[in-house]
Amino acid sequence: MNNRKIVVFTDLDGTLLDHVTYSFCEAEDALELLREKEVPLILCSSKSSDEIKVYRRKLSNNEPFISENGGAIFIPEGYGNLKCEFNKIDDGYLVIEIGSEYKTLANAFEKIKRRTGINIKSIIELTIDEIVELTGLSREEASLSQKREYTLPFIIDSGEEDIKNIKDEILSSGLNYTEGTRFVHLMGGNDKGKAVNILIDIFKKNFPETSITTVGLGDSLNDLPMLEVVDKAFLVKKEAGDYEERIKVEGLVYADGIGPAGWNKAVLGLFNNN
Numbered sequence: 628m629n630n631r632k633i634v635v636f637t638d639l640d641g642t643l644l645d646h647v648t649y650s651f652c653e654a655e656d657a658l659e660l661l662r663e664k665e666v667p668l669i670l671c672s673s674k675s676s677d678e679i680k681v682y683r684r685k686l687s688n689n690e691p692f693i694s695e696n697g698g699a700i701f702i703p704e705g706y707g708n709l710k711c712e713f714n715k716i717d718d719g720y721l722v723i724e725i726g727s728e729y730k731t732l733a734n735a736f737e738k739i740k741r742r743t744g745i746n747i748k749s750i751i752e753l754t755i756d757e758i759v760e761l762t763g764l765s766r767e768e769a770s771l772s773q774k775r776e777y778t779l780p781f782i783i784d785s786g787e788e789d790i791k792n793i794k795d796e797i798l799s800s801g802l803n804y805t806e807g808t809r810f811v812h813l814m815g816g817n818d819k820g821k822a823v824n825i826l827i828d829i830f831k832k833n834f835p836e837t838s839i840t841t842v843g844l845g846d847s848l849n850d851l852p853m854l855e856v857v858d859k860a861f862l863v864k865k866e867a868g869d870y871e872e873r874i875k876v877e878g879l880v881y882a883d884g885i886g887p888a889g890w891n892k893a894v895l896g897l898f899n900n901n
């Protein structure tokens with residue numbers, strides 16, 4: 628790393644990827660600029676690690692990434708000769724585990740369902756056809772989306788009051804939840820902000836001579852913790868053309884565009900101003 632370095636953390640669904648088509652073509656100019664300037668682009672998504680690996684390949688991205696709403700950090704072995712503590716090596720990545728074990732979440736989910744009697748369905752219980760119908764993902768990606776390790780996404784087919792009851796029940800069972808663009812996510816103590824902070828710390832410890840400016844881009848409530856910990860936070864418009872109003876962060880910049888179009892303008896603007 629040089630003496631000054633920008634590191635960009637981005638959400639995928641509805642932010643870098645179009646909410647409906649999952650395309651990032653509207654962000655190509657900014658992506659190219661990041662490649663030119665050798666700015667690390669860290670994908671930080673609620674998606675499973677296997678799903679994110681698909682997008683790393685599509686984006687020719689070789690950087691670390693954060694899966695399942697901060698459930699785990701994956702650092703490619705040998706990346707920048709980084710030294711850090713990690714929990715395991717998996718598929719060529721050093722894995723730092725932050726989230727709860729999947730089995731704990733699955734057991735808690737069943738208990739919550741039984742206790743409340745409310746119709747909730749986890750992503751594991753949905754058929755591939757149902758996931759495709761609900762998300763517009765390809766069948767292959769729908770199948771990868773079920774490979775959960777640290778969080779359990781689910782849907783509530785019910786009214787406001789039931790949604791509140793489920794959320795109360797989750798909190799009283801000592802777990803947590805957040806909301807992405809389509810699913811509610813049952814999880815432990817992880818969030819995107821904690822994971823981003825851990826990775827920033829690793830960068831800072833390994834490159835003490837480098838002044839690192841962090842940038843974050845998101846669209847939904849699950850991005851709030853990430854936007855709170857970065858130096859420059861951007862919120863893109865949601866598919867309906869409005870901003871997530873529950874995201875309030877000091878200095879937040881409202882990107883002028885929906886998803887990847889807003890992402891493109893925000894990232895290009897970052898360098899015009901420098």
Ligand SMILES: [Mg+2]
Nearest residue numbers: 638640641847
């Ligand atoms: Mg999103």
